[in-house]
Each structure stands twice: as C-alpha cells, then as structure tokens.
Amino acid sequence: MREIQTAALIGLGAIGGYVAPKLQMSLGDEGFTVIADGERKKRLEAGCNINDQIWKFRITAPGDAEKPADLVIFSVKYQGLEQAALDAAGFIDENTILMSLLNGVESEDILRKYYPENHILYSVIRIPSMHENGKISYPDGWGEISFGEAVNTELSEDVEAVRNLFEKSAVGYQIPEDMLKNMWFKFMTNVSENQISAMMRMPYGIFQVSPGINEFREKTAREVLSIAQAKGIHLTEDDLIAQRKKVEAYPFRGKTSTTQDIESGRKTEVDMFAGAVIRMGRELGIPTPCNEMLYQCIKALEAWNDHAEEEK
Numbered sequence: 001m002r003e004i005q006t007a008a009l010i011g012l013g014a015i016g017g018y019v020a021p022k023l024q025m026s027l028g029d030e031g032f033t034v035i036a037d038g039e040r041k042k043r044l045e046a047g048c049n050i051n052d053q054i055w056k057f058r059i060t061a062p063g064d065a066e067k068p069a070d071l072v073i074f075s076v077k078y079q080g081l082e083q084a085a086l087d088a089a090g091f092i093d094e095n096t097i098l099m100s101l102l103n104g105v106e107s108e109d110i111l112r113k114y115y116p117e118n119h120i121l122y123s124v125i126r127i128p129s130m131h132e133n134g135k136i137s138y139p140d141g142w143g144e145i146s147f148g149e150a151v152n153t154e155l156s157e158d159v160e161a162v163r164n165l166f167e168k169s170a171v172g173y174q175i176p177e178d179m180l181k182n183m184w185f186k187f188m189t190n191v192s193e194n195q196i197s198a199m200m201r202m203p204y205g206i207f208q209v210s211p212g213i214n215e216f217r218e219k220t221a222r223e224v225l226s227i228a229q230a231k232g233i234h235l236t237e238d239d240l241i242a243q244r245k246k247v248e249a250y251p252f253r254g255k256t257s258t259t260q261d262i263e264s265g266r267k268t269e270v271d272m273f274a275g276a277v278i279r280m281g282r283e284l285g286i287p288t289p290c291n292e293m294l295y296q297c298i299k300a301l302e303a304w305n306d307h308a309e310e311e312k
Contacts, residue, residue: 002161008060008069008091010035010084011076014129014257015101017050017136018143019073019171020057026169029058033069035088037061049135065090071162074111075101075125078272085114092118097158099147101125103190103257104272105183119158122179123147124186128204128254132264139251144172146186148179184228184235189243190256191273192220195294198258198268199301204250214247220290223277230284258298265305270298 007023009016012034023032034057036044041061047054069091076084081102092098098120100107108120125145129138145166148159152175155163159175166173176182193207196217200206207214221240228235261268274288274295281288 002157004070004097004161004165006031006067006069007071007073007165008033008035008088009073009075010088011074011080011101012036012044012048012057013075013077014131014136014138014260015125015127016073016075017048017131018125018127018129018138019075019101019145020048021050021053021055022169022171023165024055024057026165033058033060035060035062035084035091037063037087051137051140052135060091062087062090068093068096070095071097071099071165073099073101074107077267078102078104078107078269079267081107081110082114085111089114094118097121097162099123099162101145102272103186103194103269104276105187106272106276121147121159121162122150122183124183126186128251129257130255130260132260142172144174146174146176146179146182148175150180152177152179178234181234184224184233185239185243188221188224188228188235188240191224191277191291192217193247194256194258195270195273195291195298196220197256198262199294199297201259201262203252203259204247204254204256205252207247207250208252214244216290217247220294223281223286223288223291226286227277227280227284227288230286231280262298262301262305265309267302268298270295270302274298 007027009020012020036059041059044059047056072088072091074084094117098111098118100111101123108122111120123145127138127143149156207217225235258268274291277291278288
C-alpha cells in the first residue's frame with residue numbers, strides 16, 4: 001500500500017492555513033514544505049499567525065526543490081493557478097499526486113494542461129476561514145476536504161494514501177461516491193453565497209436576516225443547477241433546499257473569501273464564478289441573468305479598489 005511521506009503546499013492563505021499546521025505536525029520539517037519565493041518567502045519564514053498561534057514552516061523557493069514530493073496541494077487564488085503550476089514543477093514527478101483546493105469546477109483541468117500524466121484527484125474544501133490583518137482564523141472543529149476520483153465506489157490506491165495521511169494529520173475529510181456532484185454542489189454555493197455577500201460587503205448573517213437576499217441567493221444558485229443538469233451532473237432541487245439549513249447554521253459574522261478579497265482590495269475569483277457560469281450558460285443556451293449582474297457589480301468593486309489604490 002502506498003504511503004505519503006512528503007507533501008508540499010503552494011498557497012498559504014485562508015485555505016492553506018487550515019492544512020499546513022496539520023501536515024506540519026504529522027510529517028515534520030523533513031516531510032512538509034510550503035512553496036514560496038521572494039518577499040512572500042521572507043514574510044512566511046518570519047512566522048504565520050494561525051488561530052492566534054505562530055507557526056514557522058519550512059519554506060522552499062520553486063528553484064530550490066531537492067526532490068519531488070509524494071503529494072502537492074494547490075491552494076492559491078484562481079488567477080494565480082497557472083503560475084503556481086509552473087512554480088511547483090520541481091516538486092512534481094510522474095508519481096506525485098496533485099490536489100487543488102480551489103473553488104470552482106475547472107482547476108483540475110488547468111493543472112491537467114501542465115501535468116497530463118499525473119494523477120490529479122478531484123477535491124474541494126469547506127471551511128469558513130478568514131485571512132485579515134495578517135492573521136488566518138477558522139472555527140475549531142470546522143474544516144472538511146472532499147476528494148477522490150470522479151466516482152468512488154471503490155477507492156483507488158492514491159485515494160487511500162491521501163485518506164491515510166489526512167487521518168494521521170487530523171484533517172477533516174470525506175470521500176463522496178459521486179465526487180463531481182459534490183464539486184458542483186460546492187460551486188453552486190460559492191457562486192451564489194460568495195458573490196452576493198461580496199457585492200453587498202456583508203457577512204454570512206445577511207442570508208439569515210434578509211428573506212429577499214436569501215431568495216436572490218437561490219435564484220442565482222438555480223442558474224448553476226440548470227447548467228449542471230445539462231452537463232449530466234446529478235444536482236437536484238433537493239440539494240438546493242438542503243442548503244437552506246446549512247446557510248442558517250453559518251457563523252453569523254463569518255465572511256466569504258470573495259467578501260474578504262473586496263474588503264482587502266484584492267482581485268476576486270469572479271471569473272471563476274460568474275464568469276464561468278456565463279460562459280457555460282452561453283454554450284448551453286441557458287440564461288444566466290443573476291450571474292451577469294453579479295459579474296458586472298463585482299468587476300465594478302474591483303475597479304473602485306484599483307482607483308482607490310491609484311489615488312494613494
């Protein structure tokens with residue numbers, strides 16, 4: 001049975017901050033490294049504040065890889081994924097398992113362009129993590145990575161190897177039988193919840209106090225639902241209804257990653273969310289008016305942030 005003894009992470013932000021300490025504790029400095037260079041490398045080497053604890057990881061520049069890792073995890077922003085794929089090259093050989101914790105449903109295809117011979121597991125993460133003022137935080141007991149092959153009626157050797165690593169590292173996980181449905185369900189929630197909350201600059205609580213915004217959330221989600229069904233993904237109205245209870249249980253003051261990006265003046269993942277929905281909707285002849293509006297609104301917020309930065 002295959003055992004993962006070494007792992008590398010590229011992208012130590014809100015999402016990577018959940019995974020990194022757990023892999024560090026189980027694999028140690030010899031087995032785990034974070035890929036970064038330049039000023040970011042210097043900043044990370046000084047220590048990362050994760051849930052009010054300072055963590056110091058082994059930081060390795062892209063050109064300083066000593067040998068390939070058994071597992072490479074990508075947790076960068078969408079717009080940085082292609083560069084990250086290039087930066088991680090020294091840590092990857094034909095036996096390296098690749099995983100992307102990015103939102104959306106296209107990151108595996110992007111990685112496949114660079115590493116067509118590698119085993120790329122489908123994966124998504126669910127965690128209300130925040131990255132503000134140089135600190136990463138998430139609620140204790142939260143955090144779950146869904147991963148696997150497209151279908152997991154029987155577990156492949158590599159899926160078992162990652163499962164064993166996650167159990168050893170206390171990383172929350174599940175291995176859905178229908179992984180593609182699981183990914184599209186997460187995509188549906190991201191497209192609706194992330195974008196609407198970002199447009200309004202509101203925390204999750206807005207969905208708990210405003211029936212009108214909650215209705216708009218579901219209209220936006222149904223556009224994804226229609227596209228998924230046209231693609232043969234088994235999302236149903238029942239899945240959308242089940243999400244209502246989950247939204248009611250979200251941390252009231254928690255913020256989506258897209259909201260955090262807007263508030264921090266960073267570029268968002270709107271092209272991966274509304275942009276992808278609009279493109280796929282046009283290809284399939286499915287109207288996407290909610291996402292078209294959200295796309296323009298979020299692009300306007302990004303332009304305003306750019307203008308404010310220029311004024312400084």
